[in-house]
Amino acid sequence: MGGDHGPAETVAGAVTALRAHHVPVILVGDEPQVSGELRRHGATAEIPVVHADDAVPMAERGAAAATRATSSLAIGCRLVSSGEGGAFVSAGSTGAVVACAVRAIGRSGGVLRPALAVALPSLRGGASVLVDAGATADPSPAMMAQFALLGAGYARAVLGRAEPVVGLLSIGSEPGKGNRLSCQAEELLAALPLRFHGNIEGHDVLSGAVDVIVTDGFTGNVVLKNVEGCVQTALAMVAEAGIASPLRLAEVARRYDPQTHGGAALLGLRGTVVVAHGSSPAATIARACEMAYALAGHPATGMAATAATAVTAATAAELVT
């Protein structure tokens, strides 16, 4: 039901996930609407629907959203906690997904707050994980230290970096430069058992200077959306100048669009949750389902990324807060 184009695009995305990528899907939402969309794809026999009376509107805040016990978000998350679902994907409001997931699935032992991890493409060809990209707008320094551990766990398990290098986003590369929160987080990060590079700045976000970019959820979300906006604007500038073919520019844009990667993983929970962009078209929803399937560690994918959550949760618990 979530997202700017739900349920039409979300259902179409689920159908693509199943048919093109062999990801088994359960849809959760208003049964008549969802089944109507499934009929348009001739897919009613392939995808089961779990009915939800209620849907959380995009504008609703997290705390209020979490009280709606029969919303599609609440029911979807409960499918994960009961084991009927291996992972949950939503294009709904990030705040609402986080609040419902914490309530229904619960945090991993020792984790103070969940964090959203997004893999950003870097110019060097790899990817850097931005964490937190918007789950926790007002973290404490200790929460940010946990974000570093969760992000490093993700980089190890999903991006295959054996010893990920972690940077803290700030406003000066020198130690001690930043705001109160980042300076306190810097001291904690320096004491953690990980490869801490120190402070990085806004221009380092896409440079691939570090594997994990740690920041608070407010700055992280602003930066994530700023990256999208700036890359689009820069390519539009090139198009406007008439110096490259629009078709080939669109290819470059696709390669570097964070949406290409499907979604953001919510780290620090007892189950797998992927948040897709609210504006996701069907193809992006399908990739978010693929990503969730891989993160949930289905043997067929050759990945056991649930290990990421387990490892980082254990490490996070060790952190003195």
Add this chain to the structure above:
Amino acid sequence: MGGDHGPAETVAGAVTALRAHHVPVILVGDEPQVSGELRRHGATAEIPVVHADDAVPMAERGAAAATRATSSLAIGCRLVSSGEGGAFVSAGSTGAVVACAVRAIGRSGGVLRPALAVALPSLRGGASVLVDAGATADPSPAMMAQFALLGAGYARAVLGRAEPVVGLLSIGSEPGKGNRLSCQAEELLAALPLRFHGNIEGHDVLSGAVDVIVTDGFTGNVVLKNVEGCVQTALAMVAEAGIASPLRLAEVARRYDPQTHGGAALLGLRGTVVVAHGSSPAATIARACEMAYALAGHPATGMAATAATAVTAATAAELVT
């Protein structure tokens, strides 16, 4: 003395400002070094030098920098407060420039903290003012409301917007979405006598959606540097794809490089101060000098931008804090 390439690039920039743009300049710094650079340009007779024993290193924090009474920053700022200089330009550390300027020049009546304003190019062809771009890393909500007034004054006086539209940078366009600081600032901004558009998000920074983008100095500085990094990365991606000529891409890059505009204006002081990027080459230093000259309201430029400071300071003082 400031910047990554001072004094070589700063002196070369000052010579260009004088010779190409007819901006009268006084140089402040280590006399032997500065005069040595001037000699390389055959400009010792054209530009006076005021000696400074001391120079603030780039890594030094603001509070410590402000105690150095004989630094080039302190002496340069005192030239403005005494009236010998019409404006002060530095490529030194932003924090140090802000601290020295507040100490030597002073805040305008009622202004709680100064804010750095940077004109960002927008796709629609105009420019938006980002404020605060890094002067005050931990503002209160009331300070942010003043940043809105200072930014609106700048947009009126410098960009010629009669009734500038002001947006607050946050992580959701709906009212009440954000972190604690932005939510409290949002309530204050909504009550101000200006055209408040409400919250904007990271992807709106270059879209031209609003004339003034208000944020705290931490987020603003991260975003400013992120814009630079992302535009550069996007153009590098196009270059790498081999679908446009590097020469013509460089032209596009120049048009949208915030450095092209010379520097950031420090608003809310009793005098004009412009902060240039630490990595500024001579041409950018020259533009920063031109910008400072225009802001200081020299009659020959046809601008009376000191009005901006006066008007906004008066309005800021009216704000109940």
